[in-house]
Amino acid sequence: MTREVMEDNSEWLPWMNEAWQKEASEGAMWRAEGLLVCGTIEGVHVITEGDYLIQGVKGEIYPCKPDIFEMTYEKVDD
Numbered sequence: 001m002t003r004e005v006m007e008d009n010s011e012w013l014p015w016m017n018e019a020w021q022k023e024a025s026e027g028a029m030w031r032a033e034g035l036l037v038c039g040t041i042e043g044v045h046v047i048t049e050g051d052y053l054i055q056g057v058k059g060e061i062y063p064c065k066p067d068i069f070e071m072t073y074e075k076v077d078d
Helices: 003-007 014-021 066-072
Strands: 029-032 035-040 043-047 052-055 061-064
Touching: 014 029, 014 061, 035 061, 043 061, 052 066, 061 066
Parallel strands: none
Antiparallel strands: 029 035, 035 043, 052 061
C-alpha cells in the first residue's frame, strides 16, 4: 500500500471498503493509535507502507511484506 492509499480510502477495492466498515475484529481494518491495522486469525497486524494486502478465501485480510509476496506469488495478465 502506498501512503496515499493508506490515508485516503476513496480508491480502495470493494472488499477493502467492506473490511473498513466492520467492527474491529477478524476480517476488519481500522486505525489504532495512528496506525492502519487489520484483524486476522493470528491477531492484529499493522499494515505498513509497501505492504500488499491479501484477502483469504474466508474474507480474512493479511498484510504481506513485498519480498515475501514476490517470492510466493506469480504475476498473471488479465
